[in-house]
Amino acid sequence: MVKKRIESVDILRGITICAMILVNTPGTWSAVYPPLLHAKWHGLTPTDLIFPFFLFIVGISIYFAYKHKTPTKNVYKKIAIRSFKLIGLGLFLNIFIPYFPFFKDFETLRFLGVLQRIGIVFFVSAILYLHFNWRVLAGITVAILIIYWFLLGFIPLPDGTLPTFNRAANNWAMYLDANVLGKHMWQPDYDPEGLISSIPSIASCLIGILIGTLLDQLKNVQPLLLISLAFLILGYTLNFWFPINKAIWSSSFVLVTSGWASLILAIIYYLVDIKSIKFGRIFKYVGMNAITIYFLSSFISKTFYLTSVGETENIHSFLFQNIYVQSFFSAEFSSLLYAITVVAFYVLLGYILFKKKIFIKV
Structure with missing residues (x-):
């Protein structure tokens, strides 16, 4: 009998990739909650756990x-x-x-x-x-x-x-x-x-x-x-x-x-x-195409930063300033909300790839 796939590994992989995207794409680097930043030198923050988790x-x-x-x-x-x-x-x-x-x-x-x-x-x-x-x-x-x-x-x-x-x-x-x-x-x-x-x-x-x-x-x-x-x-x-x-x-x-x-x-x-509790299945979809989704998130993020909108802004700053910056939100919360939206997009992409049985091996 073939042993079934260990789902917890795929789920943890997906959580890790989502966390990578979350900490890499704040609305603005000038307003980020401390746990979402690396330790300045010695020490450990939740962000420092992400890469070793993936390895x-x-x-x-x-x-x-x-x-x-x-x-x-x-x-x-x-x-x-x-x-x-x-x-x-x-x-x-x-x-x-x-x-x-x-x-x-x-x-x-x-x-x-x-x-x-x-x-x-x-x-x-x-x-x-x-x-x-x-x-x-x-x-x-x-x-x-x-x-x-x-x-x-x-x-x-x-x-x-x-x-x-x-x-x-x-x-x-x-x-x-x-x-x-x-x-x-x-x-x-x-x-x-x-x-x-x-x-x-x-x-x-x-x-x-x-x-x-x-x-x-x-x-x-x-x-x-x-x-x-x-x-x-x-x-x-x-x-x-x-x-x-x-x-x-x-x-x-x-x-x-x-x-x-x-x-x-x-x-x-x-x-x-x-x-057999249905926990974290949504992250499994990301985990099944982990490297592909991470690469796309990095490439698209770079594209957003490097593509100008008008004379003073790029796609990233334009979206952040015009959609997420609100007077009733703190700067840190607005920045986090932008990152969460980006993560949600890639979770949806992972779900679509999973449902279509598209698994890109890198």
Whole structure:
């Protein structure tokens, strides 16, 4: 008997994509509620959970997609093609403005980004999964987190100074990004999807693979709850020595976000897959075409910002100022209302694609 699809994974994926769109498309960046912004440096906001949640879900998806696969040339080819598609889509968003074929200035073009990191993490994690059992993968994950902590916290920089985790100072993640990527970064001093910080993000995905292994054998939700609690305790404890930090994807950040992801998945799994409660089905529609909807939302958002309306406005600002800005709303609420409308549009799109049985594989 074929085991039915675990709906809670699709629902959590859809919630994550909707959250990505929500925090990426406020009416105005000058009026955003603090939970919908990233932490300025150390710390954790709800927004900081979104990307690691997605990589965690990528790991679960890798487990179910490749659990019966063997490492053949054809499988490697498919993994590589999918990875290059993700990287290519990310570069497309960074390189092209909507009025093809004009390009951004190459001297300051950002090379990395969300889709590029997903592509890199997917490639490495899928290859590792094809070759190693869950015990080895767990060992690799632990090794990544310990070595990364040691590298960033204890290995002197080339000028002999000891690294720190403060933004005002420097560490190997920031140092290598600055010296390899140069001006091709998101910020002058670091890139949140940088080179070295991509390594612990692989650990986030490997943890997802391990959770996928558990889900495939799960008869009740207690083991998943215990694992989530263990991750949270370990992560918040490690925070005293290696601060929770999304920008450099610290080891404590990996553990804490994996803990919250496991906990939320456990709750949805209990409600949907165990109790068969019709909860969050609307997000499942988005989750079934997650990358496609995320890419479209990013591309259309860029188009809105870059398409002029009159002499002083673009499509985005025109819609926001003329529809959502009202005297009886606060600026923050108006900004949030715009973002919610955008999310509702993509939920509707996801529903239409689902009903028409259109599932675009990237």
